[in-house]
Amino acid sequence: MVKMIHLIFISVSIKYLMITMNLKLSRVSKYALTNPSSIREIMNIITDYKLHPEKYPKKLIYLAGGWPQDPPPEFLRDALLELASDKKLFVKSSRYGATRGQPNLISKIVEYEKKIYGKKVQPEELLVGLGSTDLTSAFFKAVLNPGDNVIIATPGYLNYKRQIEIELELECCIKKWQIIDENGNFDPDVDKLESTIDDKTKAIILSSPGNPDGQVLNNRQYEKILKVAEEHQIFLVIDLAYRAFIYEEAPQYVKKRKNPYEVHLCSFSKEFRVPGWRIGYIVANKNLIEAIETIEQARTLTPSRIVQEAITLMFQKQGIYNRLKQFHERSLEKYREIGLKTYEMLKSIEGLQPLRPFGGFYVFFKHKKWKSREFCNELLLKEQVALVPGIDFGLEGWTRLSFAPVIEDLESLEEGIRRISNFIKSNKHL
Numbered sequence: 001m002v003k004m005i006h007l008i009f010i011s012v013s014i015k016y017l018m019i020t021m022n023l024k025l026s027r028v029s030k031y032a033l034t035n036p037s038s039i040r041e042i043m044n045i046i047t048d049y050k051l052h053p054e055k056y057p058k059k060l061i062y063l064a065g066g067w068p069q070d071p072p073p074e075f076l077r078d079a080l081l082e083l084a085s086d087k088k089l090f091v092k093s094s095r096y097g098a099t100r101g102q103p104n105l106i107s108k109i110v111e112y113e114k115k116i117y118g119k120k121v122q123p124e125e126l127l128v129g130l131g132s133t134d135l136t137s138a139f140f141k142a143v144l145n146p147g148d149n150v151i152i153a154t155p156g157y158l159n160y161k162r163q164i165e166i167e168l169e170l171e172c173c174i175k176k177w178q179i180i181d182e183n184g185n186f187d188p189d190v191d192k193l194e195s196t197i198d199d200k201t202k203a204i205i206l207s208s209p210g211n212p213d214g215q216v217l218n219n220r221q222y223e224k225i226l227k228v229a230e231e232h233q234i235f236l237v238i239d240l241a242y243r244a245f246i247y248e249e250a251p252q253y254v255k256k257r258k259n260p261y262e263v264h265l266c267s268f269s270k271e272f273r274v275p276g277w278r279i280g281y282i283v284a285n286k287n288l289i290e291a292i293e294t295i296e297q298a299r300t301l302t303p304s305r306i307v308q309e310a311i312t313l314m315f316q317k318q319g320i321y322n323r324l325k326q327f328h329e330r331s332l333e334k335y336r337e338i339g340l341k342t343y344e345m346l347k348s349i350e351g352l353q354p355l356r357p358f359g360g361f362y363v364f365f366k367h368k369k370w371k372s373r374e375f376c377n378e379l380l381l382k383e384q385v386a387l388v389p390g391i392d393f394g395l396e397g398w399t400r401l402s403f404a405p406v407i408e409d410l411e412s413l414e415e416g417i418r419r420i421s422n423f424i425k426s427n428k429h430l
Contacts, residue, residue, distance in 0.1 A: 026169075027169075027170065028165070028166055028169050028170060031165070031170060032162070032166065037158060037159075037162065037392060045060075045380065045386070046060065046062060046386065049384075056384055057384065058383065058384040058419075059384065060384045060385075060386065061384065061385045061386070061406075061412050061415060061416040061419065062386045062405050062406075063385060063386060063387055063401050063402055063403065063405065063406065063413070063416050064386040064387055064388045064400075064402060064405075065402060065404070065405055066211065066361055066362070066402055066404060067275050067404060067405065068270065068273050068275075068361070068404045068405075068407060069404060069405050069406060069407045069408050069409065070273060070331070070334075070407050070408055071273060072272050072273040072274050073272065073273075073323070073324075073327045075314060075317065075320070075323055076272055076274070076310070076311070076314050078314075079310050079311070079313040079314035079317070080310040082313060083306070083309055083310050083313055089309065090306075092309070093305050093306040093309040093310075094305065094306060095305060096301070096302055096305065097302045097303065097305040097308060098302065099293055099296050099297050099300075099301065099302050100126075100127050100128065100289075100293050100296075101126070101127060101128025101129075101281065101303055101308060102128070102305070102308045102309070102312065103123075104312045105128060105308045105309075105311060105312045105315075106123050106126050106128065107123060108311075108312055108315035108316070109121070109126060109128075109281060110122070110123055110126070111315070111321075112315065112321075112324075113283075115321040116321065116324060116325065116328070117243070117250075117254060117255055118255045118256075119254070119255045119256055119257070120256070121257075121283055122286070124286040124289065125257075125283055125284060125285070125286055125289060126281055126282070126283055126289070127281060127282050127284075127289050127292055127293055127296070128279065128280070128281045128303050128308065129279075129280055129281065129282065129296060129300065129303055130278040130279065130280075130300055130303050130304070131267060131269060131275075131278040131279060131280045132239060132241055132265040132266065132267040132269070132280040132282075133159060133163070133280075134278070134280070134299075134300060135265060135280055135281070135282045135292070136159075136160065136163055136205075136237075136239070136265060137163045137166075137167050137299075138282075138292045138295045138296050138299060139203075139235075139237065139263065139282065139288075139292060140163060140164055140167045140168065140172075141167045141295045141299070142288065142291040142292045142294075142295050143202050143203065143235060143288075143291075144164070144167070144168055144172055144202055144203075146168060146169075146171035146172065147171065147172070147173075147200060148168075148172055148173070148200050148201070148202045149172060149173035149174065149175050149198070149200050149201050149202070150164055150172065150173075150174055150175070150201070150202060150203045150204075150205060151175045151176075151177050151193065151196055151197070151201060151203070151204045151205070152174060152175070152176060152177070152205055152206075152394070153177050153179050153188070153204070153205070153206035153207075153210075154176040154177060154178050154179065154180075154393070154394035154395060155179070155180060155210070155212055155213055155364065155390060155393035155394050155395040155398070156205070156206065156207065156210075156211075156393060156394060157207055157211045157212075157239065157393070158388075158392045158393050160205055161174055161394075173200070175196050175201075176394055177192065177193045177196055177204070178192070178394075178395075179206075179210075179213075179215075180213065180355070180395060180398075184353050184355065184366045186213065186215045186355060188217065188221055188225070190221075190224040190225060190228060193225065193228060194228050194232075197228070197232050197234065201232065201234050202234055202235065203234055203235040203236070203237055204225065204228075204229055204234065204235070204236050204237065205237040205238075205239070206225075206236075206237070206238055206239070207238070207239035207240075207241065207242070208222070208238060208239075208240070208242075208243075208251075208253075208359075209242040209243070209245060209246060209357075209358065209359025209360035210359075210360065211239075211241070211242065211360060211361075211362060211393075212362050212364045212388070212390065212393045212398075212400035213355055213357075213362070213364040214339065214355065214356075214357030214358060214359060214360045214361075214362050214363060214364060215355065215357075215358055215359075216246055216247075216248075216251065216358040216359045217251065217253075218251060219251045219252050219253065222238075222251060222253045226253075226258065226259070226261075226262065229261050229262075230259055230261055233261065234261065235261050235262075235263055235288075236261055236262050236263065237263040237265065238253065238262070238263070238264055238265070239265045240254060240264055240265060240266050240267075241265070241266075241267045241269065241270050241280075242270060242359055242360040242361065243266075243271075243359075244270065244271045244328050244331065244332065245270070245331070245332060245335050245336075245359050245360050245361065246332075246358070246359040247332070247335075247336040247339065247340075247357070247358050247359050248358060257283060257284075260285040260287075260288075261285075262284075263282065263283070263284045263288070264282070264283040264284070265280065265282055266280055266281050266282070266283065267279075267280035268280060268311065270361075271328070272311075277304070277307045278303075278304065278307070279303060279304065279307050279308070279311065334407065335361070335404075335407065338403050338407055338410070338413070339357045339360075339361075339363065339403060340356075340357070342357075342363045342401065342403045342413065342417070343355075343356050343357055343363050345414070345417045346363055346365050346401070346417065346420075349417075349420065349421045349424060350424070351367060351368060351369065351424050351428075352365045352366070352367055352420075352424070353365060353366040353367075353368075354366075361402050361403060361404035362400050362401065362402050362403075362404075363400075363401045363403070364390065364398055364399070364400050364401075365398065365399055365401065366397055366398050367397060367398070367399065367424075368397070369427075370397075371391070371396060371397065372389030372390045372391040372392070372395075372396055372397060372398060372399055373389045373391060375387075375389065375399055376388065376389045376399060378423070378427070379419075379420065379423050382423060383419040383420070383422065383423050384419075385416045385419050385420060385423075387399050387400060387401050388400045388402070
């Protein structure tokens with residue numbers, strides 16, 4: 001087993017060396033090749049398991065990725081089928097679209113925001129893109145210059161750092177604002193945030209509910225952060241990918257954007273369970289939206305037209321907002337129940353200190369004896385359970401467990417946590 005895993009990683013290294021010997025690559029791509037994310041490394045093993053399960057002593061339990069297992073709503077599937085069966089509409093949907101997104105979809109998103117979240121948005125404050133990942137990169141490209149810096153709430157989504165490095169060609173400084181204290185408590189200290197800001201700071205980026213920690217900023221905390229951003233005239237970017245999965249009452253900032261420095265990133269990937277469709281939108285000051293649009297004209301040209309038309313068709317159905325509310329309510333109840341159950345199971349394991357999640361797909365836990373990568377690698381090697389090391393999110397000694405890939409397979413979740421418990425018990429001497 002050890003030999004097999006080593007061979008996978010060696011083959012990746014050899015492939016990189018062969019490429020760099022024959023091609024004159026940019027320093028950015030060389031950096032990316034030599035610094036792969038742990039999730040990509042884990043995916044190599046997942047792929048190998050699917051091809052050669054006989055190599056592994058036990059069934060692999062994947063609790064690493066942030067993609068939901070449960071299906072999209074049936075009425076979205078119906079809309080896609082209707083589009084595909086209408087030849088005229090299908091042909092129309094296969095053509096280029098507007099860089100900012102199709103006007104019909106934008107008007108429907110305005111309705112969706114108001115009816116589902118109670119948020120008033122103007123069409124000129126919206127831009128549709130290839131998921132919030134694409135839009136985050138476009139934002140960075142639109143506002144950052146070489147030598148600028150961005151503050152990332154830490155732990156934070158692992159792709160933010162990589163996006164900044166690639167978009168700014170390694171010429172931007174990334175600062176960390178730690179929001180989990182040394183005792184393992186969620187404690188976003190705004191004074192520490194303010195002390196991190198200097199005249200080169202352009203933005204603060206955070207997520208709520210948090211990835212990887214499942215924490216939700218309350219209204220008071222968010223208002224303090226927003227006030228700091230406004231006083232220093234820097235952007236506050238809040239990633240709301242998991243806003244439909246807030247376990248308790250949603251805070252006010254989900255429902256309202258208050259000033260020109262506030263940027264909301266929204267995604268249909270999680271809300272509609274369509275991460276493979278790559279569609280999301282950004283809500284911001286119209287001048288910033290215009291700047292991002294010019295960037296996207298060169299980066300992506302246009303978001304997927306057929307995906308936009310399918311979602312627009314769904315929005316046009318009678319009673320759709322009541323059906324969406326019911327879909328979100330059922331989903332929230334399920335994710336909250338499984339999220340809290342996961343937390344309680346991890347809490348019962350001696351040596352682990354999990355954070356109670358208040359939203360999202362994850363439980364983030366601290367382990368005293370291991371560094372993050374050591375813990376995840378050994379667990380995968382000995383028990384065939386895949387998790388993501390906390391160091392990838394900026395916090396050593398922690399690990400992220402995602403229950404989303406097994407949201408409809410409670411037995412696998414329970415078995416995975418039993419294996420984690422067995423692993424810790426059998427390695428007490430370490």
